[in-house]
Amino acid sequence: MKNRSLISINDYSKEEIMQVLELAAEFEKKPHQNLLHGRVIASLFFEPSTRTRLSFESAIQKLGGNVIGFSSAATSSVQKGESLKDTILTVCNYSDLIVMRHPVDGSARFASEVASVPIINAGDGANQHPTQCLLDLYSIKKTQGTLENLEVTFVGDLKYGRTVHSLVIALCHFNTKFHLVSPVELKLPSAVKRHIKEANLQYEQYTDFSEVIPKSDIIYMTRIQRERFPDPLEYEKVKNAYILDNGMLDYARENCKILHPLPRVNEISTNVDDNPKAYYFEQALNGVYVRQALIAAILGLK
Amino acid sequence: MNNKRKELIVSAISNGTVIDHIPANKLFQVIRILDLEKSDKEVYFGTNLESKKYGRKGIIKISEKYFESSETDKIALVAPTATLIEIKDYEVTKKTTVNIPDTIERIAKCFNPNCVTNKEQVPTKFKVIKINGEIKLACHYCEKNTSQSNMVFN
Ligand SMILES: [Zn+2]
Numbered sequence: 001m002k003n004r005s006l007i008s009i010n011d012y013s014k015e016e017i018m019q020v021l022e023l024a025a026e027f028e029k030k031p032h033q034n035l036l037h038g039r040v041i042a043s044l045f046f047e048p049s050t051r052t053r054l055s056f057e058s059a060i061q062k063l064g065g066n067v068i069g070f071s072s073a074a075t076s077s078v079q080k081g082e083s084l085k086d087t088i089l090t091v092c093n094y095s096d097l098i099v100m101r102h103p104v105d106g107s108a109r110f111a112s113e114v115a116s117v118p119i120i121n122a123g124d125g126a127n128q129h130p131t132q133c134l135l136d137l138y139s140i141k142k143t144q145g146t147l148e149n150l151e152v153t154f155v156g157d158l159k160y161g162r163t164v165h166s167l168v169i170a171l172c173h174f175n176t177k178f179h180l181v182s183p184v185e186l187k188l189p190s191a192v193k194r195h196i197k198e199a200n201l202q203y204e205q206y207t208d209f210s211e212v213i214p215k216s217d218i219i220y221m222t223r224i225q226r227e228r229f230p231d232p233l234e235y236e237k238v239k240n241a242y243i244l245d246n247g248m249l250d251y252a253r254e255n256c257k258i259l260h261p262l263p264r265v266n267e268i269s270t271n272v273d274d275n276p277k278a279y280y281f282e283q284a285l286n287g288v289y290v291r292q293a294l295i296a297a298i299l300g301l302k
Numbered sequence: 303m304n305n306k307r308k309e310l311i312v313s314a315i316s317n318g319t320v321i322d323h324i325p326a327n328k329l330f331q332v333i334r335i336l337d338l339e340k341s342d343k344e345v346y347f348g349t350n351l352e353s354k355k356y357g358r359k360g361i362i363k364i365s366e367k368y369f370e371s372s373e374t375d376k377i378a379l380v381a382p383t384a385t386l387i388e389i390k391d392y393e394v395t396k397k398t399t400v401n402i403p404d405t406i407e408r409i410a411k412c413f414n415p416n417c418v419t420n421k422e423q424v425p426t427k428f429k430v431i432k433i434n435g436e437i438k439l440a441c442h443y444c445e446k447n448t449s450q451s452n453m454v455f456n
Contacts, residue, residue, distance in 0.1 A: 008445065084422050106418035106443025125416050127444055191447060194433070 002300040005112035005119040009130040009166045014173040021138050023293035023302055024286070027062075031289065035301040036065030042095035043069035044087070045122070046078060046102040051262065051284070052122050052131075056099050059291035068094060085114050092116045097299060118298050120291075126162055131294065132261060133166040135287040140218055142286065143257040143279060147171070153179040153212050156222035156242050156267060158188040163261045164222060169195045178203035179212045183238040186228060209242055214251045219244070221260045221267050221280075246271040259283050315344065318365040320387040321377065326350050328381045329360030335376045335455045336362075343367055356383060372409050376455050378402045379410070379430070379437060402437065405429055410439055413452040417444040426456075 001016060012020070027033070041060045045053050048071060057067050069091075070076040078087060084102070088111045091098060098115060100108055101122040108121035108128070123129040141147050152171060158164050158180055168178065168188065172195050180188050180203055187205060196203050206212055213219070221244055229235035244258065246269060260268060260280040272278050296302040324332055329349045338345050344365035353359035368388055369377075377384050378400035388396040408425045419426045419441070428439035431447070438447040 084418070103416075104418050104421045105414060105416050105446070106424075106441065107422075109443045110418045110422065110424050125444070127446075191433075 001294075001297045003118055004298065005108075005115075005121075006130050006294060006298065007108045007112055007119065007121045007124075008128045009133045009170050011130070017134070017137065017170065017173065020134055020290065020293050020297060021141055023297060024134075024138050024289040025142075026302075027289040027292040027296075028286075031062050031292070033062075033292075034064035035296055036060065036063040036299075039065045039097075039299065040095045041065050041067055041295065042091045042098045042100075043067050043071075044076075044091060044098060044100040044102075045069070045071045046073045046076070046100070046107075048072045049101050049123060052101060052287075055284070055287045056120075056122060056131075056291050059288045059295060062288070063292055063295065065295075069099075084111060088115050097295065120294060120298070126160065128166060129162055130166065131287065131291055132163050133170050134294070135283065135290045136163070136167050136220070136259060136261070137170060138286045138290050139257075139259060139279060139283040144217055144255060147174040149175050149177075150217040151177045151179065151215055152218045152220065153181060153216040154188070154220045154222070155181040155209060155244070157186045157224045157228060158182040158222070159186040160225075160228060161222045164188070164220070165192045167220065168192055172196060172199040172201060176201060179206065179215060180204065181206045181209050181212055181242065183207065183224070183234075183241070185234065185238075186224065207241075209244075210248060210251075213248055213256075214253065216256055217253060219252075219256065219258050221258060221264070223263075223265055223267055243267055243269060244272055245269045246275055249275055249277055252277060314346065315363050315365045315389060316392055317390055318343070318363065318367050318388075319369060320389065321362040321364075321381075322359070322385045322387060323353065323356060323383050324360035324362065324381045325356060325383060326358035326360050329362070331380050332360070332362065332377060332384075335380060335453075336373060338362070338364065341367070374400050375403050375406055376409055379406070379439075379453060380450060382437065402430055406439070409455055410448070411454040411456060412439075412441045412444060412446065413448040413454070414441065414444050414446045417441060417446065419443055 060067050092115050097118050099120045099122050102124050105125035105127040108124040112119040154164050226235050256277050257279040258277055326349050346363040349360040350358050384400045386398050407427050412419050418424050427442035431438050431440050438449050440447050
């Protein structure tokens with residue numbers, strides 16, 4: 001991993017994924033370590049994402065590093081029409097590593113090809129968001145004790161949700177059984193299902209949510225966005241069919257945990273929040289440890 | 303088809319290239335990607351011709367023209383069964399089948415409008431993949447697949 005960019009979760013082998021997760025567990029035990037003393041990390045957010053940016057900046061500061069950068073394109077030279085290549089080349093002069101978020105698909109891969117320092121992709125358009133995927137894996141491993149042989153249920157928008165695509169592909173390393181719950185309009189794309197088939201794993205698709213709850217070790221909830229439906233009537237029909245309510249969890253497995261990449265709107269009722277099976281807020285905190293682990297590994301400090 | 307007629311179809315031009323065995327429904331796409339509308343050379347084409355191997359085929363004959371590998375790569379992507387016959391002085395001098403390349407750079411566009419290759423000055427790069435028998439271009443940058451019907455070439 002040393003000196004290598006992380007652009008897509010597919011860039012890492014199963015062994016490398018496990019290495020990051022083990023390192024993240026070390027940081028969870030001891031989050032404050034002065035490994036980045038004197039180092040500068042650039043945090044380039046060409047589109048705002050407060051949640052992801054704060055998580056990265058918290059990770060950097062817990063490691064004793066300094067952050068430079070911008071939190072939206074409006075406050076950077078991009079607004080003056082500077083090309084992505086020029087921005088990246090300039091920032092390379094001032095930093096040891098670049099964390100970047102950008103609205104264009106493939107921008108992070110391109111940046112990693114022109115940059116002289118490693119890049120961590122913090123989301124490129126609708127394409128990849130590998131640190132979200134790693135923190136999801138970390139959360140699953142931490143709550144289940146293992147990543148192997150689990151039954152994982154994905155609910156909601158499986159068509160456009162990039163976090164779902166990356167996580168499904170990553171879980172193909174771990175003999176997962178997939179339950180895919182969505183309206184027909186938002187089914188998992190066949191390109192992603194192909195990964196499941198190639199790994200010789202099983203998946204089942206459902207339009208009804210309640211029947212899969214007792215079969216799930218993990219329930220991964222996502223938001224269904226109104227914009228995804230050309231016909232507003234279709235949205236009205238499905239919008240309440242994929243809401244998780246506390247009462248539905250009476251039939252859940254003892255070890256079952258609820259994950260969500262956040263922000264949530266109404267797809268998890270607030271009455272679930274106090275249920276010990278709710279894990280989405282801790283899930284976000286795990287992101288800091290995973291990002292500490294990645295930065296330390298890529299800079300060769302661990 | 304008797305031999306005399308066969309010869310006629312292939313060698314009606316004195317110098318140039320015949321692209322044979324194009325699937326009939328791909329003929330006009332091949333004409334488009336080779337930009338033959340703008341050619342100032344003699345161009346002949348025929349479609350829905352009988353073919354023992356492929357049922358119905360298309361054929362294109364272009365005078366004074368020999369193709370470079372970047373052009374034959376394009377032909378291979380939309381008409382993988384095509385044969386190229388080079389003709390010099392009414393004689394067939396070379397006969398090759400097109401090969402589907404493993405990767406292609408620069409010659410095709412990514413269909414995803416939000417791809418970095420369509421937003422910044424970035425040359426395209428694809429892996430050529432086959433899903434259920436259909437050729438697709440997997441973008442190195444945005445990771446989306448461009449299918450045959452969406453292929454646009456530079
Ligand atoms: Zn692309």
